[in-house]
Amino acid sequence: MTTASESEILTRVGPGTPLGNMMRHYWLPALKSSELLADGDPIRFKLLGEQLIAFRDTQGRIGVMDHRCPHRCASLFFGRNEEGGIRCVYHGWKFDVDGNCVDMANVPPHQDFKNKVHAKAYKTAERCGLVWVYMGECATAPPLPSIEATLKSEAELEIVFVQRDCNWLQALEGDIDTSHLGFLHLGAAHKQTYKEDSIELNVVANRAPEFVVEDTSIGTTYGAYRPNDGGGTYWRFAHFMFPFWTMPPIGTFETNVAVRAWVPLDDEHTMFIMLLAKEGRVHRPASSFADGKLPSGAGMSDRGYLDPTTDWVGRWQLKANRSNDYLIDREIQRTDSYTGIDGIHLQDQAITESMGSITDHTFEHLAPSDIPIARTRRHILSAVMALADKGTVPPGVDTPADYRLHRGGYFVADVSLGWREAYEQRIAQDVAPNVT
Numbered sequence: 001m002t003t004a005s006e007s008e009i010l011t012r013v014g015p016g017t018p019l020g021n022m023m024r025h026y027w028l029p030a031l032k033s034s035e036l037l038a039d040g041d042p043i044r045f046k047l048l049g050e051q052l053i054a055f056r057d058t059q060g061r062i063g064v065m066d067h068r069c070p071h072r073c074a075s076l077f078f079g080r081n082e083e084g085g086i087r088c089v090y091h092g093w094k095f096d097v098d099g100n101c102v103d104m105a106n107v108p109p110h111q112d113f114k115n116k117v118h119a120k121a122y123k124t125a126e127r128c129g130l131v132w133v134y135m136g137e138c139a140t141a142p143p144l145p146s147i148e149a150t151l152k153s154e155a156e157l158e159i160v161f162v163q164r165d166c167n168w169l170q171a172l173e174g175d176i177d178t179s180h181l182g183f184l185h186l187g188a189a190h191k192q193t194y195k196e197d198s199i200e201l202n203v204v205a206n207r208a209p210e211f212v213v214e215d216t217s218i219g220t221t222y223g224a225y226r227p228n229d230g231g232g233t234y235w236r237f238a239h240f241m242f243p244f245w246t247m248p249p250i251g252t253f254e255t256n257v258a259v260r261a262w263v264p265l266d267d268e269h270t271m272f273i274m275l276l277a278k279e280g281r282v283h284r285p286a287s288s289f290a291d292g293k294l295p296s297g298a299g300m301s302d303r304g305y306l307d308p309t310t311d312w313v314g315r316w317q318l319k320a321n322r323s324n325d326y327l328i329d330r331e332i333q334r335t336d337s338y339t340g341i342d343g344i345h346l347q348d349q350a351i352t353e354s355m356g357s358i359t360d361h362t363f364e365h366l367a368p369s370d371i372p373i374a375r376t377r378r379h380i381l382s383a384v385m386a387l388a389d390k391g392t393v394p395p396g397v398d399t400p401a402d403y404r405l406h407r408g409g410y411f412v413a414d415v416s417l418g419w420r421e422a423y424e425q426r427i428a429q430d431v432a433p434n435v436t
């Protein structure tokens with residue numbers, strides 16, 4: 001179980017909190033590169049509870065900084081993004097992407113002290129179509145993590161952002177909790193729904209898998225397994241990777257080059273960021289199903305986005321949301337799909353947000369199916385405490401290559417293979433050639 005004080009540590013990300021301190025050791029994906037245009041409008045957003053702005057300057061460089069002007073705290077969101085920097089509209093001070101004050105327009109030249117003034121700017125990087133932010137204190141930021149999907153170019157990826165209106169931990173744990181697939185997403189599907197030789201059949205043929213779980217140098221690896229009708233073992237492998245990455249088994253192992261981030265905007269808002277390699281991907285193939293189409297509700301429909309607002313948490317919000325009960329259709333729930341909520345992502349969104357803005361973890365009763373969640377919480381807590389008590393650098397920060405040989409996905413293996421053997425064979429076959 002998770003105690004109230006552990007829950008407090010696991011869910012609070014603001015400056016000075018133990019988990020917030022740990023998260024600040026990592027590069028954080030924050031925006032799509034395409035959200036920022038050279039000399040375009042600044043974006044107002046949050047990361048780890050801090051109110052920030054982002055802009056792209058004339059040369060294409062990206063600035064991410066505290067939204068407050070260091071003169072008298074007017075918001076730089078209202079600033080003018082002009083010729084190599086952002087100019088505060090209150091008294092005209094101007095800052096480049098590194099936070100240097102490059103013009104102190106309302107001060108006579110002999111009293112100018114612009115060399116002593118800096119906006120609180122964070123280091124940024126761009127890779128794979130994402131803007132990354134480093135909010136840590138090290139003068140030299142660590143390298144970006146070598147996650148397989150992040151080594152692809154923007155053109156090779158499908159990139160999905162969706163804001164989730166709840167704490168990052170319960171959002172992330174939706175990906176670690178693999179046994180809900182046979183209920184929330186496929187509760188209305190039956191063996192007859194699938195073709196007899198379909199690998200997808202395994203999830204509904206047996207909805208109570210067993211698990212293996214193991215801590216790794218950068219997170220937690222787990223596999224759900226159950227016997228396959230053909231005499232093999234059906235494996236669903238997945239990973240948690242520090243500080244908020246997951247690789248759930250959302251595709252066949254050989255095609256599932258994918259990663260998902262659950263980036264805390266603040267304690268009650270999270271940005272879901274998914275990268276999917278396009279090439280070779282077969283997403284929930286309709287051909288697996290007896291009548292050639294997906295079971296009702298098991299598609300990817302999410303009814304689209306609301307128009308973005310300039311609120312701190314106003315980007316990438318779905319039209320189907322808490323305010324309209326995710327457009328649940330009770331008749332469809334009675335007759336056709338398990339939830340009456342249309343689309344896998346939206347079902348996850350509805351359920352994790354329904355737990356409350358921050359889940360009261362003392363109210364839970366964890367079961368054997370929650371072992372991967374419990375292990376992951378333990379691992380995060382121990383890393384947070386090791387940093388707080390001994391200054392231990394958190395997992396993966398200094399070893400970005402440790403992220404390389406990971407993938408989530410499902411496959412059938414010979415029953416004689418132990419989990420590690422089965423998994424490592426597939427990594428050697430499907431992943432290693434891609435990332436070396």
Ligand code: FES
Pocket residue numbers: 069070071072073074088089090091092093
């Ligand atoms: S508050 Fe920004 S220039 Fe004065």
Ligand SMILES: [Fe+2]
Pocket residue numbers: 174180181184185344348
């Ligand atoms: Fe799910």
